Amino acid sequence: MIEITGVHKSFGKAHVLRGVSLSAKAGTVTVVLGPSGSGKSTLLRCINHLEKVDSGRVRVDGELIGYRQAGNRLHELSERQILRQRAGIGFVFQNFNLFPHLTAVENIAEAPISAQGRPRAQVYERARELLTSVGLGDRADAYPRQLSGGQQQRVAIARALALEPKLILFDEPTSALDPELVGEVLDVLRDLAAGGTTMIVVTHEIGFAREAADTVVFMDEGRIVEQGAPAQVLDHPRHERTRAFLSKVL
Ligand code: ADP
Ligand code: MG
Helix, strand or coil: EEEEEEEEEEECEEEEEEEEEEEEEEEEEEEEEEECCCCHHHEEECCCCCCCCCCEEEECCCCEECCECCCCCECCHHHHHHHHHHCCCCEEEECCCCCCCCCCHHHHHHEEEEEEEHHHHHHHHHHHHHHHHHCCCCHCCCCHHHHCHHHHHHHHHHHHHHCCCCCEEHHHHHHHHCCHHHHHHHHHHHHHHHHHCCEEEECHHHHHHHHCEEEEEEEEEEEEEEEECCHHHCCCCCCCHHHHHHHHHH
């Protein structure tokens, strides 16, 4: 489902991704760990073309992100084609990023109607089902400011699901939450994982990584230092930097 090969990305003189390669099969959960500034968010942003890679390739479900291949030539996609491609890749942000002037159900229905042109009645029905599936069936008409952080993040997850994405990228989905609200969001992520959603999750929640991940990836200074099954990376890390990081977050 995801194939990343040799990706480099710099911002000015800062070489933020230094040859990242990573692949994940459909239906798997990849958890990305690593210290602040190691390039985790930039990697996610390159996968859905919120950032453009300097070199290397990103493929999602066989499709090259940002380019169309014709013979052995690559053509850059137009802005419209990139938007279409991006719509197939869900992104859940640390700070929820809900539209403040729209209710929960309107937040979820907005993109399927305006970007995908799907019929309104059907989209709203599906949006309400999705709200129920994240435990918020009774809050459809609430505005974001009337919801807790955990509830807002669950709406944001339902919003990502409404586009029926091939995969969902989560960037520290619980980092902005009060500790007592983390569990309700992780429960939703666990349900998605059990249901076979392909996900890449940047998080410091080691317990979640242990239970839900198929692969744990440790990044440091723009490189993948180590990756493998959770038990291997979390309990028997091979690299000193992984050990040092884990000793701080565990
Ligand atoms: P992480 O998510 O692991 O904390 P990031 O991918 O956000 O790391 O950032 C990696 C590095 O890239 C940091 O040093 C950050 O300051 C820098 N960076 C990220 N985005 C930009 C940007 N748009 N412009 C300049 N520097 C950036
Ligand atoms: Mg980040």
